[in-house]
Amino acid sequence: xxxxxxxxxxxxxxxxxPYMKDYELEIPEGSDMMVLDALTLLKQKDPxxxxxxxxxxxxxxxxxxxxxxxxxxxxxxPLSAVAAKKIVLRPLPGLPVIRDLVIDMTQFYNQYEKIxxxxxxxxxxxxxxxxxxxxxxxxxxxxxxxxxxxxxxxxSCPSFWWNPDKFIGPAGLLHAYRxxxxxxxxxxxxxxxxxQDAYSVFRCHGIMNCVxxxxxxxxxxxxxxxxxxxxxxxxx
Amino acid sequence: MVNNxxxxxxxxxxxxxxxxxxxxxxxxxxFYLTGFFVTTSDVTFEIWQAFFGNFATKVFTILALISLLxxxxxxxxxxxxxxxxxxxxxxxxxxxxxxxxxVYLAAGLLxxxxx
Numbered sequence: 001x002x003x004x005x006x007x008x009x010x011x012x013x014x015x016x017x018p019y020m021k022d023y024e025l026e027i028p029e030g031s032d033m034m035v036l037d038a039l040t041l042l043k044q045k046d047p048x049x050x051x052x053x054x055x056x057x058x059x060x061x062x063x064x065x066x067x068x069x070x071x072x073x074x075x076x077x078p079l080s081a082v083a084a085k086k087i088v089l090r091p092l093p094g095l096p097v098i099r100d101l102v103i104d105m106t107q108f109y110n111q112y113e114k115i116x117x118x119x120x121x122x123x124x125x126x127x128x129x130x131x132x133x134x135x136x137x138x139x140x141x142x143x144x145x146x147x148x149x150x151x152x153x154x155x156s157c158p159s160f161w162w163n164p165d166k167f168i169g170p171a172g173l174l175h176a177y178r179x180x181x182x183x184x185x186x187x188x189x190x191x192x193x194x195x196q197d198a199y200s201v202f203r204c205h206g207i208m209n210c211v212x213x214x215x216x217x218x219x220x221x222x223x224x225x226x227x228x229x230x231x232x233x234x235x236x
Numbered sequence: 237m238v239n240n241x242x243x244x245x246x247x248x249x250x251x252x253x254x255x256x257x258x259x260x261x262x263x264x265x266x267f268y269l270t271g272f273f274v275t276t277s278d279v280t281f282e283i284w285q286a287f288f289g290n291f292a293t294k295v296f297t298i299l300a301l302i303s304l305l306x307x308x309x310x311x312x313x314x315x316x317x318x319x320x321x322x323x324x325x326x327x328x329x330x331x332x333x334x335x336x337x338x339v340y341l342a343a344g345l346l347x348x349x350x351x
Contacts, residue, residue, distance in 0.1 A: 159318070162317075163318065196249050197247060197248050198246060198247065198251050199248070200248070202252055232249060232253070235249045235253075236253075
């Protein structure tokens with residue numbers, strides 16, 4: 001079976017502007033493979049084709065890309081799930097393209113850095129040996145800590161496209177809530193203070209693109225809703 | 237954190253509460269007006285004038301006009317800050333929309349007051 005791919009190509013050293021290039025790949029009848037495997041085979045034909053990949057099993061988050069209009073990880077998206085005569089692959093939208101499917105994630109990481117993604121503890125009541133959590137306290141982190149920072153969510157969010165320098169974005173906010181809700185973190189008030197402006201959190205209008213595309217099945221919109229509730233409770 | 241200068245001094249929490257509170261008032265006012273039209277078979281000038289001459293209608297209308305100002309002020313600012321990136325153009329448009337909203341409020345107040 002012949003599978004056609006249309007892939008976004010842009011090498012700023014050579015090309016004046018980006019263009020779409022068609023490729024054909026012969027896939028044995030009755031077999032399937034991941035989009036990343038297909039890209040790897042295509043790269044053997046055309047070594048100039050550039051994309052990121054590392055773990056090839058949905059853990060590292062390197063190969064986030066736009067697959068037929070929807071963001072996802074190439075390594076865990078089977079061709080059969082895309083089920084199109086022509087599979088269109090583009091870089092994640094909204095972020096600057098370095099080359100082909102490789103994007104510059106600086107803005108994304110800058111927002112992640114803003115939320116201080118680490119436990120802050122004032123050490124006023126240090127435990128004898130270690131900070132223990134009850135089962136209930138630990139359960140609150142489920143659905144939050146699994147984020148792999150692939151940027152599929154933030155780069156599918158119009159609010160992040162329009163204000164990538166001010167809006168934290170769904171990935172960063174999911175992590176922000178992960179630390180806000182952590183029983184071992186004592187900087188809740190400072191964290192909320194940093195998020196109360198009109199951009200950082202409140203640019204989320206709940207359109208849920210992030211939930212739709214998250215390859216790990218997480219729900220950033222729900223986490224953002226919790227942050228908004230915490231900010232409102234604190235204000236009234 | 238984003239500096240509040242970018243939002244003309246308002247915080248996101250204020251905007252969030254004000255937009256929703258004003259939306260509730262506007263929705264209630266819509267129901268109020270709809271109720272008037274549903275329960276009045278023949279809307280003549282005299283009935284229309286008497287309706288707006290009613291003290292409760294006047295207060296509710298003024299409240300709705302103020303809510304519209306607040307709701308549109310924040311909403312227009314959000315839309316402009318999303319889609320218009322040149323600062324001068326954005327500031328200019330924000331100024332024009334803000335003046336128009338204030339004119340709308342003033343005109344509405346004078347009209348209702350005159351009934």
